[in-house]
Amino acid sequence: MFRKQDYDQAVYHFQLLLERKPDNYATLSRLIDLLRRAGKLEEVPRFLDLAEKYSSRARLEPGFHYCKGLYLWYTGEPNDALRHFNKARKDSDWGQNAVYNMIEIGRA
Numbered sequence: 078m079f080r081k082q083d084y085d086q087a088v089y090h091f092q093l094l095l096e097r098k099p100d101n102y103a104t105l106s107r108l109i110d111l112l113r114r115a116g117k118l119e120e121v122p123r124f125l126d127l128a129e130k131y132s133s134r135a136r137l138e139p140g141f142h143y144c145k146g147l148y149l150w151y152t153g154e155p156n157d158a159l160r161h162f163n164k165a166r167k168d169s170d171w172g173q174n175a176v177y178n179m180i181e182i183g184r185a
Contacts, residue, residue: 084115093122099127102140106147113151121148139168143175144167155182 091108094101104158105124112118125145126133135141159182165175 084111087111088115088117095124095127097133099124099139100135100141102128102144105144106140109147109151110145118148118151132174139165139171139175143168143171146175146178150178150182155185158182 088108088111091104091111094104095108098104103129108124109118109121112120125141125148128141128144132138142161142164146158146165149155149161150158159179162175162179162182165171166179168175
């Protein structure tokens with residue numbers, strides 16, 4: 078689905094996954110990227126809110142901070158995005174991408 082650029086179908090399936098397990102940050106990060114490509118970033122805050130409500134630890138999770146940073150970067154808030162990426166950069170799962178995005182923001 079991802080490669081065929083059938084964004085609506087892919088977005089639908091990612092949304093179904095996140096409604097069942099809102100703290101699946103790998104899925105959330107892919108959904109944020111898909112929604113950016115589809116020009117529908119206004120749908121992202123709903124899923125960030127779902128993740129926060131689902132888990133009281135969301136604000137402590139590097140994956141949540143990475144996703145929030147990605148959304149903020151895509152919506153033109155690089156300083157806030159850097160703050161969130163910084164909170165994810167030391168994590169073994171999210172750190173490499175967080176640092177990469179921090180560098181990209183700095184180059185812009």
